[in-house]
Amino acid sequence: MRVGRGRIGATLLAGTALATAALILTGPAQAQIDADAPASQMAEAPFEVSIPPQPMASALNALSEQTGLSFVYATRDLEGIASPGARGRMSARDALDRLLAGSGFTARQMSARTVAIERPGTATPHDDAIQLGLLRVEGAQAASPGARLPYETPGSSAYISQERIQRFRGTTVGDVISGTPGVLTGENRNSGSLDLNVWGMQGMNRVPVVVDGAQQSTVVYRGYSGVASRNYLDPDLLAEMVVDKGPSTRPEAVGATGGIMVARTLAVGDILDPDESFGIRVRGELRGNTTSPPPAGTKGGLQTDSLSPTAHGASSSGGWVRSCEPSERFPDFCDRHPVEGAIPQAAYAQEAPPGSRPATFAPTGGGGSIVVAKRWGEQFDLIGAYARRSAGNYFAGTVGPSAEIGSTFSEHRVAGGTIVRERLTLQGDTRFRSGEQVVNTAYDNTSYLLKGTARWGGGHSLEVGFNRFDSDFGDMMPSEIVRGEGFRQGEASNVLSDTWTARYRYQPEDNPWLDLRVNVWDKDIELQRNLYYGLILWMASWSPGEPVMLPAAAEFSRRTGFDVDNTSRFEGTWGTLSVNYGASLTREDISSAPYPELESGEYSMDLTMDKHDGKREERSAFVSAQWEPVGWLRLDGALRYTESETYDRNETRESYRDENGRLVWGEWLNNAQSHSGLAPVVTATVMPVEGLQLYARYAEAIRTPSLFESTSGFSAGITPLASIDPERMRSREIGLNYVRADLFGEDELRLHLAYFDNRVSDYIYRVVGVGSNLEEAVFRGAEMQAEYDRGRVYGSLGLMHYDEINYCAYTPDNPPDNFVKCYPSGVGFSDNFIPPRQSASLILGTRWFDERLDVGVRGIYNSRRPDMTFVGSGQVNVRWSPHTVWDLYGSYDINERFSVDFNIDNVGDRYYADPLLIGITAAPGRTMRAGLTARF
Secondary structure, three states, X not given: OHHHHHHHHHHHHHHHHHHXXXXXXXXXXXXXXXXXXXXXXXXXXXXXXXXXXEEHHHHHHHHHHHHOOEEEOOHHHHOOOEEOOEEEEEOHHHHHHHHHOOOOOEEEEOOOOEEEEEOOOOOOOOOOOOOOOOOOOOOOOOOOHHHHHHHHOOOOEEEEEHHHHHHOOOOOHHHHHOOOOOEEEOOOOOXXXXXXXXXXXXXXXXXXXXXXXXXXXXXXXXXXXXXXXXXXXXXXXXXXXXXEEOOOOOOOXXXXXXXEEEEEEOOHHHOOOOOOOEEEEEEEEEEOOEEOOOOOOOEOOOOOOOOOHHHHOOOOOOOEEEEEEEXXXXXXXXXXXXXXXXXXXXXHOOOOOOXXXXXXXXXXXXXXXXXXXXXXXXXXXXXXXXXXXXXXXXXXXXXOOOOEEEEEEEEEEEOOEEEEEEEEEEEOOOOOOOOOEOOOOOEEEEEEEEEEEEEEOOOEEEEEEEEEEEEEEOOOOHHHHHOOOOOEOOOOEEEEEEEEEEEEEEOOOOOOOOOEEEEEEEEEEEEEOOEEOHHHHHHOOOOOOOOOEEOOOOEEEEEEEEEEEEEEEEEEOOEEEEEEEEEEEEEEEEEEOOOOEEEEOOEEEEOOOOOXXXXXXXEEEEEEEEEEEEOOEEEEEEEEEEEEEEEEEEEEEEEEEOOOOOEEEEEEEEEEEEEEEEEEEEEEEEOOOOOEEEEEEEEEEEEOOOOOOOOOOOOEOOOOOOOOOOEEEEEEEEEEEEEEEOOOOOOEEEEEEEXXXXXXXXXXXXXXXXXXXXXXXXXXXXXXXXXXXXXOEEEEEEEEEEEEEEEEOOOOOOOOOXXXXXXXXXXXHHHHHOOOOEEEEEEEEEEEOOOOEEEEEEEEEEOOOOOOOOXXXXXOOOOOOOEEEEEEEEEEEOOOOEEEEEEEEOOOOEOOOOOOOOOOOOOEOOEEEEEEEEEO
16 A cells, blocks of 8 residues: 555655754844834834845735834735835835835825735825834734735635644644634545535535635545545645635636635745745654554444344344333233343454554654745746655544444333333444544645746736645545445545646736736546445445455546636726626536456456546636725625536436326437526625724625536436526625724734625535435524734634524425425435534634744534434434544744744544544544754
C-alpha cells in the first residue's frame, strides 16, 4: 500500500526541515517599534520607511508592518495597481501619501488606528481627507482586510486566514473549517476531501468550492447512503478562504443556492517581504496517533452478523426469554416459552482490533512543504511549491459513547400471554471501539503549485497557474459499515486532480468605467476507488461467503470554465454608483472506464454496474450594482440569468401507464434536459454611526439539475419523460455588523449577528433509484460571530441555532388520511445534510514576549442529531451524540526566520462522531502535532 511507504518520505521531509533549522538558528531578531511611545507622538513621529516600488497591496502591507497602521481595502480594487514606494525618514502620513501618489486612490480614517483605502468618490463626501490620529502602539493586532470581511459585509460570510488554516488543520482537510458558524463538511473522515454544508444546504454544487477561479467538485456514489460531493485541495498550498452564506453575487456563484467558498492559493506576496526579490519557505511537521495500515482484508469495528440470538443458544430470534406471564385462556403458554439462562459470554466475543495505539507524543507521521518565490521588479513574479503529507490510520478517542455490545429488553404481547425478551444490540455512536484503530483512514498526499504573474503598462496583468493534487487514501463504502457485513481494511484508492487557470485583468488608472477581468480554467479529475463491497456481488447472485475487493474502475470528471466581468464606477451629486456585469460558461463531462473482470477461485464474472456517463453546459449572465446616495445608506442589487443543458449518454427506457393502468415499455432514449431562469438579489444597508451596519437582504438563486441528477447509473435511474425542475432558493436575512476600536483602551471588538429564513422551492432530492422534486425545504435560524483583541489577550465566539428545518412534499390530489406533508428529518438522502440544531465554537488566546509567543485553546460543541426518523431512504440510521472537543495550540517566533508551532488536538481524548457523517466512522482521538517553519 503506497500510504505506508509514503509516510517514510514525508517524515524524512519533516526531519530535514527540523535539522536545517537547528543548524542556523542564529538569524537576527526583527526590530520592534517602541511600544511605550505616546499615541500623539506616534502620529507625527518619523519612521525609517523602506518600501520599494511594488504592487499597491503589498506596499500597504509593508507600511502597516513598519508603522503600525491598519488598512482596509477591497482586494479586487488593488489588483494590478502599482505603488511608487517610499524611502527615508518620514511620518506615517507622508509615507502613505507617497504610496498612493498617482494611483487615484484616497485614504479615509475609519477609527483611531484604521484607514480605508478607496477610489475617488467612494469615500463619504464630508470625510474624504485622511486624518491620521492614534496609531497602534500596544494592544490589539491590526486585523487584515479579509479578517474584517464578515463584519463589514451586508450578509453572512466567513474568512479563514492562512494562519488559521495552518493552526487548525487537524487530521483531515475538513478540520480547517471546523468551528465556523453555519458551515460544516459532510463525511469529514473519508477520502480527504471537502463536502461543504452551509445553513443546511449541501451536495450537487449547492455550495461550489472555487480555487483560483476554478470549480472543484465531483460526485461519487456512496451505496445505500446516497452520494457525496468531493472537493480535493491541499491546505499547505492555500493562502486564504472566504465563505459566502446563502446566494452570492460573485461571478463564480452560478447555481450556488447554499453559498460558495472562494479560496486562493499562495502568491509571491505571501512569502516575500515587500523589499525582497527572492525567498524560500520550508515547513516540516510531525504528528502522532497513527499507525501503518494492517493487511488488506483485516476487519475493523464491531460486527453485527455474530449477534444472532439463535446462534448462541436462544430459542427464538427475538432473544432470550427473561419472564413469561400466560393469559387466562392459555395457562400452559409459558411451558412453551420457558425462562432461559444468561447470555453466554461467547455471544459478546469479537475479533481483537488491529494494532496498538502509540504514546501521545510519539511521532508516527508527518509531512512538509517547500515554497520558492521570485520577483523581477514590478513586471513579473513566479512562485512554485511542493507539499507532501502522509499518515497511517488514526485511533479513536476513549472518553464517550464508543461502540460496544450490550443488551436490551423488549415486551411482546400475544394472545397466549406476555413475554419479556433480552437480545444483543450494538451500542454507541459508531462501530469502532474505544481507542480502536479506524481502518481506511490513512492517506499519502502530494501537491504541486506553479503560478506566475506578469504586469505591463496601462494596467494590464496576467496570472497563469497550475495545481496538481495526487492522493492515495483509504476509502469506505458507508452502507458496507451500516449493514455490519464486515468493514475491512482495503487497498488505497487514488485521486489525481489537475487544475489550469489563466486570469487577465485590465484596470487603467484614469478610467473609472473600465476594470475588466477574464478568467479561463480547466479541472481534470481521475478517481480510482478500491472498495470491499459484498452487496454488489450478492446482487449478482454470486456469494463466495466473504466480501471481496471490488476492483478499481477509473472515474473521470472534467470541467472547463470561462467568465468575464467588468466594473464601472460613477460619481455625481446623487452619490456614487458601482456596476459590475458579465457572463460565464461552464462545461462538464463525466465518464468511467469499464470494470475489469473479477476472478476468485472457481468464480469469475464481469461486473457491469452502470456508471454515470454524460455532459452538461451551463451559461449565465449577471449584473450587480452598489449605490451610495448618502454617506449613511447603501443599496445593492443584482440579477442573474442562468440556463443549462444536460445529455445522458446512457440510454433509459421510457415507460408509462395505459388507460387500464398497465405498465407499457417504450423505446430506449438518451435523456436530454434544458432549464433556465432569473434570480434577483436586493440589499439595503444603513450606517447610522461609525462602525455600525444594519442590513436587510432578499436573495434568490437557481440551481438547475446537476450532471449526476440528470444522468442514469447504478441506484440512480431517471425517466426521460419526467424531467426534474430547477430548485430556487429564496433567502431573507436581517443582520447587524459592528466594528469598534478602543472600546476599553487599546483593543478592538468585531461583531456580526444575523437571522435568516431560507426556503427552497422544488428542492431536488433522491431516494434509492430515482430523483425528484419536493415542494419546499425550509431552513430558518440565527448565527453570531464575535472577536475581541486586546493584544495580550484575544478571543472569538461563534454560535449557531436553527429554529426550523423541514422538507415538505407536494400534496397529492387525494391525500390519504395519514398523509404527512413536512418532515424535519428529511426525505430520501436529504437526511444526510441535516446539521445539528445548535453548535458553538470558542477561542481564547494570549500573546507574550512582544507577541512572539501565542498560545490558546479552542472548543467546539455540536448538539446531537436532530431526528432519527428517516423517510424513503432505505438506509440504516446514522447518529451522533452531543459532544464538546477541546484543542490546545501554540506558536513561537524564534526570530524573523524561524518559528515553531505545536498542537494537541482533542486534548481530552473525546470519543465522538462528526456531524453529517455517513459511514459511522469515529473521529480521531488525542493527536499531537508539531512543526517548524524556516524562511530564507
